[in-house]
Amino acid sequence: MKNTFVITIDGPSSSGKSTIAKLVAAHYKYTYIDSGSIYRAITFLANENKLLNSKEINVNFLINLLENNSISFFNNSKNQNIITLNDVDIEDEIRTSIISNHVSRVAQIDRIRNYVFEIQKKISKDKSIVMDGRDIGSVVFPDADVKFYIDASLKVRAKRRWNDLIVNEKNISLNDVTNDLFNRDKIDVNRKISPLVVPHDSIKINTDNFTIDQVVHKMIKLIDKKIKK
Ligand code: CDP
Numbered sequence: 001m002k003n004t005f006v007i008t009i010d011g012p013s014s015s016g017k018s019t020i021a022k023l024v025a026a027h028y029k030y031t032y033i034d035s036g037s038i039y040r041a042i043t044f045l046a047n048e049n050k051l052l053n054s055k056e057i058n059v060n061f062l063i064n065l066l067e068n069n070s071i072s073f074f075n076n077s078k079n080q081n082i083i084t085l086n087d088v089d090i091e092d093e094i095r096t097s098i099i100s101n102h103v104s105r106v107a108q109i110d111r112i113r114n115y116v117f118e119i120q121k122k123i124s125k126d127k128s129i130v131m132d133g134r135d136i137g138s139v140v141f142p143d144a145d146v147k148f149y150i151d152a153s154l155k156v157r158a159k160r161r162w163n164d165l166i167v168n169e170k171n172i173s174l175n176d177v178t179n180d181l182f183n184r185d186k187i188d189v190n191r192k193i194s195p196l197v198v199p200h201d202s203i204k205i206n207t208d209n210f211t212i213d214q215v216v217h218k219m220i221k222l223i224d225k226k227i228k229k
Pocket of ligand 1: 135
């Protein structure tokens with residue numbers, strides 16, 4: 001039997017992927033890796049350096065910034081991977097709406113995707129992992145042991161995201177959040193490199209009418225069947 005396993009979870013924004021991925025990883029004691037947080041950290045760095053204000057992002061400048069700053073994960077006492085910029089925890093800073101509004105622009109740049117690919121491979125080496133994102137089962141780990149595609153309608157996803165954001169951003173409207181998700185989906189699905197697709201061989205689950213626990217339970221049953229073969 002193999003020693004390490006890779007489970008991939010792809011899907012659009014706010015489909016429930018990350019909550020589900022964390023629970024699945026905890027169940028198997030695998031490492032959870034949030035690939036979106038790497039794109040968000042890069043977008044945060046770009047924003048700190050005023051690169052998001054112009055129509056075209058200055059890619060050379062951004063790559064140069066990445067060479068001179070360090071984005072990495074810190075594994076805390078609860079076995080959670082915390083994203084850091086120059087060893088400072090930026091988990092909260094990368095979840096604001098300004099970063100959400102720009103992250104898909106940054107994530108469509110091929111040199112940025114290559115940079116992230118290297119981090120994804122390095123952090124997963126010799127480990128059993130659950131990684132979520134947009135291209136994990138299709139491009140990053142095409143040979144993963146079990147692949148899922150988690151989906152939900154735009155209406156349900158927007159409501160979920162709005163409920164999360166309203167805690168810290170009192171003025172944000174459901175309409176703004178719906179528009180952000182719609183625009184991000186459009187960029188993620190239509191970009192030339194590593195677009196969001198339902199990976200070949202993946203198990204598709206729509207979470208509109210299920211609780212997180214129901215979805216996780218279903219996934220664990222499916223994973224058990226596949227990895228205990
Ligand atoms: O949490 P949410 O679903 O809103 O998004 P995320 O997973 O934090 O990812 C933020 C953005 O990063 C996505 O909208 C994509 O544009 C990009 N991304 C990507 O292109 N490929 C990945 N594997 C993960 C994220």
